[in-house]
Amino acid sequence: MKKLVISGLLLAGSTLPLQADNSASKHFVLVTTHQNDIGEICPEMNAGQTLSFDFKSNNEVEFNLHYHEGEKVNYPIEPHKVTSLKQSFEAPIKQTYCLMWKGLSEEAAKIKVNYSIFTPIKN
Template sequence: MKFKPMACVLVTSLLGFGMSAASAYAGVHEIRFDAEHKYTLSNSIAAGDMVEVCGDFQKGETIQWSYQAERALDFNIHFHVGKKVNFPAKLKQQNEATGKLKTKLQQTYCWMWTNTSKETTPLNLQLSLESGLQKRSTM
């Protein structure tokens, strides 16, 4: 499976969060793990905007994740099966969180933050691929 920005599906997801289609392309990033199987992102999210990172994962992989932001953000991890959006994680108004995702399907998984405040906020993300390494080469 190769990562492709899924604009029409992404717009559908964003509309559920009250976002416009125009902002759907502003903050989508492809996950590219380094040689140590880590991915980091430091970005700012404008007021009313979003940032999303997406990548292809095999069934049974485990990804450790954590993020920190100066302001509380809405956050989710999601993937699509047909027209259905599945949410392995969903948090409202948190400025930091940590967790593990064990993938149940070979799928494109996305981590997404929405800034509902009236101020831009910095976001720092760390992902670490912990299992499934034997099946995966560095992207």
């Protein structure tokens, strides 16, 4: 099985201040995966940060959000088949979290991904 990993890849984006103590990094990425191949985007996040993401694919893919603790793989979002999804996730611990897509059809899946990482306002 081939594996494509996109770790913190920024194709087009910027850091925009939302409020005095709140900022978001916006990312726009195109992930392409073929049957039984996977593509991942793996941002590092601090506890309390929120990952907000949406994606659309031209073909159905198997998607999950996971992170590793030693040999154990944890799935805050279990693997499931979709062509699009819009969701947010708050990191419970400082960790590298991976958005992962597995191709399911012979035709390449072209997945347009938008994601932002928000840091909470500090009082």
